[in-house]
Amino acid sequence: MRINGATTVLELEPRVSLLDALRDELGLTGTKKGCDQGACGACTVLVDGERINSCLALAVQYSGREITTVEGVDHPLQAAFVANDGLQCGYCTPGQICSAIGMLAEHAAGAPSAVTEHLCEPDPELTDAEIRERMSGNLCRCGAYNGIVDSVREVAVAEQLR
Amino acid sequence: MRPFGYVSAPDVATAVRVVSTEPNAKFLGGGTNLVDLMREGVERPDTLVDVTGLPLTAIEELPGGGVRIGALVRNARLAADPLIRSRYPVLSRALLSGASAQLRNVATVGGNLVQRTRCPYFYDHASACNKREPGAGCDAIGGVNRNHAVLGASEHCIATHPSDMAVALAALDAVVELESVRGTRRVPLLDLHRLPGETPHVETVLTADELITAVELPHLPVAAASHYRKVRDRASYAFALVSVAAALHVREGVVTDVRLALGGVAAKPWRAHQAERVLLGAEATEEVFLRAADAELAAATGLPDNTFKIELARRTIVATLQELLTDGSAA
Structure with missing residues (x-):
């Protein structure tokens, strides 16, 4: 393997x-x-x-x-999760980090989500609603979702500026 | 999990031959449902024939304007395909509303169609379930049945089919291609799944050794104005209480073409033929939409926990058609 x-x-x-x-x-x-x-x-x-x-x-x-x-993984998301309180107990964090990396790649490739308003939009804006929907496969029982969304948004914005 | 043998099939002929000759063998696609059921001891195959290496991964435009989808196309890729997004948006929407991104990256089109119910009594060995153990009875009927069927159920089973994709395919007149050692045959999607009747463990018309190799969508201009609306207990990553797949074309205020199917309400994706008959040629108004929904749901019967689904289906049908009417796409 x-x-x-x-x-x-x-x-x-x-x-x-x-x-x-x-x-x-x-x-x-x-x-x-x-x-x-x-x-x-x-x-x-x-x-x-x-x-x-x-x-x-x-x-x-x-x-x-x-x-x-x-x-x-060596990715800006890791520091962003720490800076934005994207975790409490941390048990879901490795899955959240890997999922967010995959999610950002899907978004960069133009993939739509269930909340994308215009399905044929080639570059849907990564709004908070988009981040929440695209990350819905990762549960956080501590409820650190706001910090997780902040972390993902921060990295997505930084990647777009780069 | 019980031990089992594993074969990675190099071609379709080998895959169907091994499954037809090995006792108690099953095809393995993405595994997102089968592996779970095996871990729970509900599925107990002795051999798995992995078909994910087979060359059934293309999405091709057909000469007549339809589309052929290989059975091993992953759900995420089908949802994102430009042809599907522009010509059959209801299919993209249905796929994107199902499961999670992780599961959609793995789940195949063929596997999605033959996934099994998520009825909790089907999974629970301490409960009676005619699907898991024919003749055992159905504990869902007198139990917690909020998620169960209101159309086409029987006294032996009230489970629902969990797929969103299949509901869109039901509305789109899709055809499923099957391969076995006896050759190839094509079955309309609407005939693939069976209602429970007295044999709820027999869920499709597939024989045990038949492999789904492709799904074909016909040329269907009305599908360009189509939508999928899914109602569930949380906003994402949950199965449908009720879902509606609809395509609508309206000219000068009159419905000139329509496709309508329901999910979460029956053991199969439910094509709403009764409603379509009311709609076709009628004025595109809320009153007509309500009359169409009532025609379809006249045969619906509820249980203590799920009677609400009948009214929910009625409202969701109307809301979906209204949305297509008011966003301008149906004109």
Whole structure:
């Protein structure tokens, strides 16, 4: 498997999830197990730059794909989450960070969301409503959503200025 | 999770051959529903045939103006496709209102169609469920049934089909292509899913060894003015209580073409033929929209927790048609 830029050889049963492979086999415990059923987003990782729930992914299906976990992330979002109180307990944070990285890439590629007013708009503005909708796959039981939205907006604006 | 064998299929012929010959084998797409059901012990295959490597990932314009969608196109990519966004906006909207971005990045078109109900009694081994265990009974009928069906249910099952995408496809007259060792066949989407009747565990007309390979959308000009409205308990990342897929064309105040389908109300995406009959050729007014909704919902029956859905469906039908009328796209 290709994880955070390195190649790792693993021998796994087909029933092992990508999440369990990362945490139990490789000790990459940054990726969190929340619901283990695709309902909370705590296990979000990037595969070839796209965000997915690693709990519903069988590891065997992701052999050879470029997987990035929070341990392999070095992104302005991390400092922004700290500066904007984008967390309290922090359990959802690795998933939030990976999800936001994937989300910003989707937005940059012109992907619409359920709240995009004009579906054919090639470059929908990343309003707070857009950020909330696009990040709805990541729950935060502490309720740090306002800080999370502030963090994502701050980084999105900075990226657009760059 | 029970152990199982895993095969990555190199081509369609191998995939359908292995599933037809190996006992208790299933196709594996994105896994977003199947892996969950296996972890819960509801699905218990002995072999999974991974089809995600098959070359069924194209979105192609057809000579007649329709579109052919490979069964392995991921939901997110289909929703963002320029052809779908401009010609079939109801499909983009439906896809974008389903699940989360993470799930849409993985879930396939074929898998979306054959995903299973999220009825909690179906998942709970301590409860009776005729889908999970034919003949066991249905604890949803006397239980908590807020999310359950008001159309087409039976005394054996009141589960709903959870897909948003399929509701849009039902409105768009989509056709599903199936492949097996016996060859290829094409089934209208409206005939793919079955109502529960006495066999709620038989959810589609697919045989166990048939693979969905593509979905085709016909050339359908009315779809350019189409919308999907989804009503749910929270604003995002929740299944529908009621949803409406609608396409409408109005000329000089009269409905000249219309497509209408409902989600969250039945075991299959529910095409509202009765309502369409009232609408076609009638004046495009709120009064007519209400009459059309009432015609469709005349057969609806509620249970203690879900009777509200009938009125909710009525209002959502009217609101969706009004929106298409007033935003100018239907003219």
